[in-house]
Every structure is written in structure tokens, then in C-alpha cells.
Amino acid sequence: MADKRVNPYIVQPVMKALKVLELVAERGHDLSLTAISKRLSIPKTTTFRYLQTLTGAGFLVHDSRNDCYGIGPRFRTIAKADTSLHNLRSIARPLMLELVGEFNETVNLAIRGEGGNVVYVDIVEANRSLRIQGRVGDRHPMHSTALGKAILGFVPAAEQRSYLDQPLMEMTGRTLIDKSYIERQLREVAKLGYATEQGENEDGAMCVAAPILDETARAIAAVSVSAPLQRMPRSLAATAGLRLVGIAQRITTQLVNEYPV
Amino acid sequence: MADKRVNPYIVQPVMKALKVLELVAERGHDLSLTAISKRLSIPKTTTFRYLQTLTGAGFLVHDSRNDCYGIGPRFRTIAKADTSLHNLRSIARPLMLELVGEFNETVNLAIRGEGGNVVYVDIVEANRSLRIQGRVGDRHPMHSTALGKAILGFVPAAEQRSYLDQPLMEMTGRTLIDKSYIERQLREVAKLGYATEQGENEDGAMCVAAPILDETARAIAAVSVSAPLQRMPRSLAATAGLRLVGIAQRITTQLVNEYPV
DNA sequence: AACACCCGTTTCGTCTGGTGGAATGTCCGC
DNA sequence: GCGGACATTCCACCAGACGAAACGGGTGTT
Structure with a gap:
């Protein structure tokens, strides 16, 4: 998209995943898959994968009670x-x-x-x-x-x-x-x-x-x-x-x- | 790699870029492209792209004096x-x-x-x-x-x-x-x-x-x-x-x- | 109880666009 | 001016990211 024109070296998956991380972090509360997906207009499947990855790296945590994602320990440590x-x-x-x-x-x-x-x-x-x-x-x-x-x-x-x-x-x-x-x-x-x-x-x-x-x-x-x-x-x-x-x-x-x- | 076996939904570019972010953050000082590339065994080209992306998102900053990368304002704000x-x-x-x-x-x-x-x-x-x-x-x-x-x-x-x-x-x-x-x-x-x-x-x-x-x-x-x-x-x-x-x-x-x- | 609906998860075929080796450009130190 | 180390750019290939659609479990509704 626009970003790409400016800098051809932007890696979209990374950029989009960072947007997900940003969104989760700057909201005061935990967010669900669909909420994130809707808000960033990223297809659910893709969002799901980013969330899995971010969670896997410890940057986010998944609260299984209500299927919501919040800031993870790894991010806080860093x-x-x-x-x-x-x-x-x-x-x-x-x-x-x-x-x-x-x-x-x-x-x-x-x-x-x-x-x-x-x-x-x-x-x-x-x-x-x-x-x-x-x-x-x-x-x-x-x-x-x-x-x-x-x-x-x-x-x-x-x-x-x-x-x-x-x-x-x-x-x-x-x-x-x-x-x-x-x-x-x-x-x-x-x-x-x-x-x-x-x-x-x-x-x-x-x-x-x-x-x-x-x-x-x-x-x-x-x-x-x-x-x-x-x-x-x-x-x-x-x-x-x-x-x-x-x-x-x-x-x-x-x-x-x-x-x- | 190993991660993939555990969770098939891991998106490698994202995961690797997070590793780059982690590395830069947890070291006390700024790092150069080659240093990061060597340390994480990610080809220089790819590392370069991740750094561009992370910098573009404001998670890192690029110090042009010595071509080193450090934690960026966006990360600190969040x-x-x-x-x-x-x-x-x-x-x-x-x-x-x-x-x-x-x-x-x-x-x-x-x-x-x-x-x-x-x-x-x-x-x-x-x-x-x-x-x-x-x-x-x-x-x-x-x-x-x-x-x-x-x-x-x-x-x-x-x-x-x-x-x-x-x-x-x-x-x-x-x-x-x-x-x-x-x-x-x-x-x-x-x-x-x-x-x-x-x-x-x-x-x-x-x-x-x-x-x-x-x-x-x-x-x-x-x-x-x-x-x-x-x-x-x-x-x-x-x-x-x-x-x-x-x-x-x-x-x-x-x-x-x-x-x- | 049966149904409809919503949401997270899984599958799969497509083809984008991420990849990395190699080439190029650039800057120092010798 | 030359050599080396480094960042940057190019390019062809194909891994693997993508998203539509199907699935399954849970919740609320009639």
C-alpha cells in the first residue's frame, strides 16, 4: 500500500503484526480476535496467525476465559x-x-x-x-x-x-x-x-x-x-x-x- | 523450525522480526545490521528488511552516525x-x-x-x-x-x-x-x-x-x-x-x- | 429441545511477495 | 589509490503467507 511506495523494504506481515501489537497495547483492555480483525480490517485468519505468533513470542498473552489478548510478560520485561x-x-x-x-x-x-x-x-x-x-x-x-x-x-x-x-x-x-x-x-x-x-x-x-x-x-x-x-x-x-x-x-x-x- | 512443529500458525517473518526487536531492546546499546544478522543467523538482506520495517513503525530508530539501531519512540510510548x-x-x-x-x-x-x-x-x-x-x-x-x-x-x-x-x-x-x-x-x-x-x-x-x-x-x-x-x-x-x-x-x-x- | 448465530479454529489451493545470493554503492583505514 | 567492511539494491525462485470456506463448540433465542 502507501507504505510500500515509500519504502520497498517494508515487510507487510511484520508491519501488520506490529499494528496488532500496538492496538492491543494502547487500548486499556484485552481484545478479542474479531474485534482486532475488524478494527484493523485484516482478515480473521491472518489476524489469528499474528496473534498466535505474538503470543508465542510472549509479547501478548491469551486469556482463555474470554478469548481475549493482552500485553504479555516478554513485552513488559523488555x-x-x-x-x-x-x-x-x-x-x-x-x-x-x-x-x-x-x-x-x-x-x-x-x-x-x-x-x-x-x-x-x-x-x-x-x-x-x-x-x-x-x-x-x-x-x-x-x-x-x-x-x-x-x-x-x-x-x-x-x-x-x-x-x-x-x-x-x-x-x-x-x-x-x-x-x-x-x-x-x-x-x-x-x-x-x-x-x-x-x-x-x-x-x-x-x-x-x-x-x-x-x-x-x-x-x-x-x-x-x-x-x-x-x-x-x-x-x-x-x-x-x-x-x-x-x-x-x-x-x-x-x-x-x-x-x- | 521447531516452533513450527509446535504451532503451525506461527508466521515466520513476524516471529523473526520480533527476535530482532528483542535483541535490540535487551542489549544495552545500539546494534548494527551485521551484528544483528550474525547474532540471529538471519541473512543480512532479510535482517535489513526487518530493521526497515521496525524502524518504519517507530519501534526502532536508526542512528545514521554509526548505522546502528536502538529502541524507538513508538515502543517507548506504548x-x-x-x-x-x-x-x-x-x-x-x-x-x-x-x-x-x-x-x-x-x-x-x-x-x-x-x-x-x-x-x-x-x-x-x-x-x-x-x-x-x-x-x-x-x-x-x-x-x-x-x-x-x-x-x-x-x-x-x-x-x-x-x-x-x-x-x-x-x-x-x-x-x-x-x-x-x-x-x-x-x-x-x-x-x-x-x-x-x-x-x-x-x-x-x-x-x-x-x-x-x-x-x-x-x-x-x-x-x-x-x-x-x-x-x-x-x-x-x-x-x-x-x-x-x-x-x-x-x-x-x-x-x-x-x-x- | 431444537435452532440459529457468533466466534475461534482448521483446512486447502492459490499466487503473492518474502527470500537470500549476488551485484552494487559507499565509506573508512591503510 | 587500494582493499575491506559495511549498508543497500537487484532479481529470479518458490516457500509459505493468504483468505475463502468449512468446521465445531458455545450461547442465547424461540
């Missing part, structure tokens, strides 16, 4: 994951810009990934030719990054242990892989409120990070400043650490108050 | 609408049950619909053979229902006026359609905090309702108790009204505190 991430990013962004302005070094925002690693979800780069460059979406081990250590330091002991029990990858010659040594370091992190790392994840780079917590005080993400080793002496790292703790707490507070889970 | 409704329902439900236990009459929850009418989004029925029966999804005019009047009484004057300026449908012989009379009644509603209706929407039925507000004190929904006229004398209506105001305020408070928009 939506929730997206909004919480979206919230995190939009809250953190201005504060990250603040940090870049202060230190003129790259500032990173990362969350806990599935496989016990950290995933960069936002990066604001410094305005210098020599700077640390990561990419949004990159994954790194927890134990070799300040971001990961900041998170590990504020996570229930059981979870911390289960992470350290798996084999730890050696990213550089300086990566710490001794479990008891890392544990000692994590106790230090918990005490100070921030974590540091020097050339443990990538040669010549160092990083300072502080955790962002949820309402139960468990770490869900972290912010960090990363810089070439030579530009970040111990004293500056300490300053940055304290500053990061403050910023991370502000993010935590806003997150908990404005968008509780 | 998700937000769904969760807010979902929240409203789950907060209201236990309180509605409380009301049914107290009055043993049907309790309704409704929101403002698009066309200036109210849409029932949840109903808990009384345990009696003679009772008011509505259906979730039903729509009724604002001016003929207590639910609608409760909402109209707590809405900016301009909106109230624009609703009353359109022709008002006469649902029963007792429906009020005189604009100035309704306006007087709405001032009363605003003063009392609740609205009533007797046979104005359906013969022999009466209803008492109180508004649920958002953080700016505008009505977004309402709860009501509806009963056969003869079981709801004036005095009981007043009791119910006060009770409903309390309940509606509790819902409002929880909604504003726990799930701000």
Missing part, C-alpha cells in the same frame, strides 16, 4: 529493562558531562552484564588527542576494571564469591587473578567507596570508578574516569575517587527517588 | 502507556476488593478515553444475583456516569468546557444534557470530592465515584461503586462517597509516590 536503562542514562549524562569538564578525561557508564562482566552503556570522551577510547556495548571482565571492582565491592558476599570462583581472565601482565588478593582489594573498595585500576585491563590506562546502587544498596552500575597512566598520579586518582563517589551517589539518589523499580 | 495502566490496576485492585467487601456492590475502575468518554479498565463484581454488570473495555459518556463526572470535576476548566461544548448524548430519560446544569453539578463534585449519578446512564442503576489524580492534581481515572437504585438510598450514597474519596486518595498517593511519570 520494556522495563529498556526504561530503567534509559533512565539511568538520562540521569547520568549531565553528571558525566560535569566530570569531563572537570578532569578532561574520558568518563564511562557501565552496568553489570549477564556473564559477570561489565557493559559500557554510555561514554563521554575527553577533548584531547591522547585519551582512553571505549565503545558503547563493549564488555570487559569485572576483576580487571575499576568499573567492575566498584560493582563487585557493593554486591552481596555470595555473588562476589561466585564471580571470583570462576577462572579469571588475564587481560594484561598486571591483571590481578589471585582470588584472595582481589578479595582484600574489594574490602578496601567497600571502605573507600571507590575502586581503582592501573594497567590491569589495558596497558598504559588507568581508571577510577564508583558504584551506582539500587534501593537495596546493591550495585547495579558504575561511573568511571579513565586516563593514560602518566596523566593520573596517585593524588589525582584519590581526588577523582572522592568526586566520583559524590556523583555516583547523586545518580543513585535520583534513580531511587524518581524511578523506583 | 510501553509507558502500558506500565502506567498496569500500575494503576495493580495498586487499585486490593483497594477495590476492600470496597466490594464493605458494600457488596460492584466496584469499577475507569480511565479517560480518547473521545471524551470513560473506559472501564477493571471491575470487581458483587456477590449478589442482582448487581450492576459492566465489562472491562466498555466506554460510556462522561456526563452520564459518576465516573465521568468525578473526572470532569477535577480537570482544568478549559478541558471541562470543551467536553461540554460538544453535543451530549442522552442515555436514559434522566440523563442531564443541559450544560449549565451539569456545570453547577461539577462545581458541587469539586467541593464534595465525589460524584453521584442516578439512572442517568442506565435505568435503575446508580453510581458514586471519586477521582484518582496525577501529580499535578488532574484527574486521570476514577473508582466507583455502582448499585441498583433501590439498594442505594441517599444516606448510603453519602457514606460510599466519603469512603471512595479516601480510597481514591490512597490510590493517588501510591501512584504518585511509587510510579511518577
Whole structure:
């Protein structure tokens, strides 16, 4: 139809199924097959198939009491994951810009990934030719990054242990892989409120990070400043650490108050 | 594939496109065509078409800077609408049950619909053979229902006026359609905090309702108790009204505190 | 009780239009 | 300027999406 003229790459079944999904979602109540079919002028048989597919994927649920369709768990899970991430990013962004302005070094925002690693979800780069460059979406081990250590330091002991029990990858010659040594370091992190790392994840780079917590005080993400080793002496790292703790707490507070889970 | 054996009504293009949507949504970052194609083992051409379609529908957005796809505005809108409704329902439900236990009459929850009418989004029925029966999804005019009047009484004057300026449908012989009379009644509603209706929407039925507000004190929904006229004398209506105001305020408070928009 | 009706489900033959390999265009990095 | 990686376009084929019609179960009506 009209759509097709505009963009020859539109796949009709997909487009129409999305219309069905939209319709079900934006109405306040569950809808029956015939109602949907009539409203979208899609033949009953076809509508039926779309509903089966959408239900099969968990985007919709079928209420067998009255043969009506409503929004499914899969859709809600995805939506929730997206909004919480979206919230995190939009809250953190201005504060990250603040940090870049202060230190003129790259500032990173990362969350806990599935496989016990950290995933960069936002990066604001410094305005210098020599700077640390990561990419949004990159994954790194927890134990070799300040971001990961900041998170590990504020996570229930059981979870911390289960992470350290798996084999730890050696990213550089300086990566710490001794479990008891890392544990000692994590106790230090918990005490100070921030974590540091020097050339443990990538040669010549160092990083300072502080955790962002949820309402139960468990770490869900972290912010960090990363810089070439030579530009970040111990004293500056300490300053940055304290500053990061403050910023991370502000993010935590806003997150908990404005968008509780 | 396997899915097909289970359910012959699965439409592959739709199913695969949903997988693409899922993948993009659950990753924390934007993805490129090739990345998606590789990860889902769907040929690049096909993936491209799905992405075009999903983008065309607004479920995804295409970032032309780096040719990556992320969650789109349409998806977020739908998700937000769904969760807010979902929240409203789950907060209201236990309180509605409380009301049914107290009055043993049907309790309704409704929101403002698009066309200036109210849409029932949840109903808990009384345990009696003679009772008011509505259906979730039903729509009724604002001016003929207590639910609608409760909402109209707590809405900016301009909106109230624009609703009353359109022709008002006469649902029963007792429906009020005189604009100035309704306006007087709405001032009363605003003063009392609740609205009533007797046979104005359906013969022999009466209803008492109180508004649920958002953080700016505008009505977004309402709860009501509806009963056969003869079981709801004036005095009981007043009791119910006060009770409903309390309940509606509790819902409002929880909604504003726990799930701000 | 028999009937009519509505709705969800199933079947099946048709032929649309989705598919994917290959060709093309485009943009970087070397 | 060259090579490679990537998005985009083209095209011929045929899988599989489509929808009319038939089916079956449930509900309300006479």
C-alpha cells in the first residue's frame, strides 16, 4: 500500500503484526480476535496467525476465559529493562558531562552484564588527542576494571564469591587473578567507596570508578574516569575517587527517588 | 523450525522480526545490521528488511552516525502507556476488593478515553444475583456516569468546557444534557470530592465515584461503586462517597509516590 | 429441545511477495 | 589509490503467507 511506495523494504506481515501489537497495547483492555480483525480490517485468519505468533513470542498473552489478548510478560520485561536503562542514562549524562569538564578525561557508564562482566552503556570522551577510547556495548571482565571492582565491592558476599570462583581472565601482565588478593582489594573498595585500576585491563590506562546502587544498596552500575597512566598520579586518582563517589551517589539518589523499580 | 512443529500458525517473518526487536531492546546499546544478522543467523538482506520495517513503525530508530539501531519512540510510548495502566490496576485492585467487601456492590475502575468518554479498565463484581454488570473495555459518556463526572470535576476548566461544548448524548430519560446544569453539578463534585449519578446512564442503576489524580492534581481515572437504585438510598450514597474519596486518595498517593511519570 | 448465530479454529489451493545470493554503492583505514 | 567492511539494491525462485470456506463448540433465542 502507501507504505510500500515509500519504502520497498517494508515487510507487510511484520508491519501488520506490529499494528496488532500496538492496538492491543494502547487500548486499556484485552481484545478479542474479531474485534482486532475488524478494527484493523485484516482478515480473521491472518489476524489469528499474528496473534498466535505474538503470543508465542510472549509479547501478548491469551486469556482463555474470554478469548481475549493482552500485553504479555516478554513485552513488559523488555520494556522495563529498556526504561530503567534509559533512565539511568538520562540521569547520568549531565553528571558525566560535569566530570569531563572537570578532569578532561574520558568518563564511562557501565552496568553489570549477564556473564559477570561489565557493559559500557554510555561514554563521554575527553577533548584531547591522547585519551582512553571505549565503545558503547563493549564488555570487559569485572576483576580487571575499576568499573567492575566498584560493582563487585557493593554486591552481596555470595555473588562476589561466585564471580571470583570462576577462572579469571588475564587481560594484561598486571591483571590481578589471585582470588584472595582481589578479595582484600574489594574490602578496601567497600571502605573507600571507590575502586581503582592501573594497567590491569589495558596497558598504559588507568581508571577510577564508583558504584551506582539500587534501593537495596546493591550495585547495579558504575561511573568511571579513565586516563593514560602518566596523566593520573596517585593524588589525582584519590581526588577523582572522592568526586566520583559524590556523583555516583547523586545518580543513585535520583534513580531511587524518581524511578523506583 | 521447531516452533513450527509446535504451532503451525506461527508466521515466520513476524516471529523473526520480533527476535530482532528483542535483541535490540535487551542489549544495552545500539546494534548494527551485521551484528544483528550474525547474532540471529538471519541473512543480512532479510535482517535489513526487518530493521526497515521496525524502524518504519517507530519501534526502532536508526542512528545514521554509526548505522546502528536502538529502541524507538513508538515502543517507548506504548510501553509507558502500558506500565502506567498496569500500575494503576495493580495498586487499585486490593483497594477495590476492600470496597466490594464493605458494600457488596460492584466496584469499577475507569480511565479517560480518547473521545471524551470513560473506559472501564477493571471491575470487581458483587456477590449478589442482582448487581450492576459492566465489562472491562466498555466506554460510556462522561456526563452520564459518576465516573465521568468525578473526572470532569477535577480537570482544568478549559478541558471541562470543551467536553461540554460538544453535543451530549442522552442515555436514559434522566440523563442531564443541559450544560449549565451539569456545570453547577461539577462545581458541587469539586467541593464534595465525589460524584453521584442516578439512572442517568442506565435505568435503575446508580453510581458514586471519586477521582484518582496525577501529580499535578488532574484527574486521570476514577473508582466507583455502582448499585441498583433501590439498594442505594441517599444516606448510603453519602457514606460510599466519603469512603471512595479516601480510597481514591490512597490510590493517588501510591501512584504518585511509587510510579511518577 | 431444537435452532440459529457468533466466534475461534482448521483446512486447502492459490499466487503473492518474502527470500537470500549476488551485484552494487559507499565509506573508512591503510 | 587500494582493499575491506559495511549498508543497500537487484532479481529470479518458490516457500509459505493468504483468505475463502468449512468446521465445531458455545450461547442465547424461540
